[in-house]
Amino acid sequence: MCHQSVGLIQSLLEREGIPTVSISLLPEVTARMAPLPRVLVVDRPLGYPLGAPGDPALQGEILDAALAMLRFPAPVLTEWPSRAVPSGSFRPDTRA
């Protein structure tokens, strides 16, 4: 249900012109709400969106991966840890 709430708030923000990126721990639910603007699917259990407690390096790595997606036009979905993505699935924004 957390993922529905996140998707709804994200859509409201983006609709008003505010760029957003969300983390998803439950891609099955995210898929039911697709397309959402920018989603980083993080391979961690529910309750652990930034990786692990007390691990600033891991939290920072996931945070940076999520924020980097703000450079891309929506909709775009990426996975962390990153996996090979077919070329042409999204294009970098040259402005940011």
Place this chain on the structure above:
Amino acid sequence: MAKLADLKLAYRAYMRGYSYRRIDWTPGAMLSVPLAEARICVVTTAGFTLPGQVPFDATARGGDWSFREIPADADVRRLLTSHKSDAFDRTGIDADANLALPLDRLRERRGRLATVHFSFMGSITAPERLMDTSGPEVVRRVAESGADAVLLTPV
């Protein structure tokens, strides 16, 4: 990563039949400043409150759709969790709120972060008031705060 099949039977049964709400949005929102200079706002559904704020109401039918505003200078070690869901392991966010509201990480990395951040309690099965009242109010406050972009985190 988490899968619906890992959830308790009662949640699986509920979510299988659940009709997820959607809100239409139009592509086009982009950063107006370089990413390194962007003031980032965090919106989490981890159910955090600061001491002195009213805790979320775990008994509200359909879920507590209200939100709490977290100022940028808040000490994340003082945040309290009142999330009602037992569908996830809360020991992580209890031990370190940066796991869902990474204000310390943002402070370390960036010169600027947004002046305000927002906390919801995500177990909202009847999200109509979120969609027409508290959600739009948060959008208004985010815009007013001058934030350049928003990171959203579920738990």
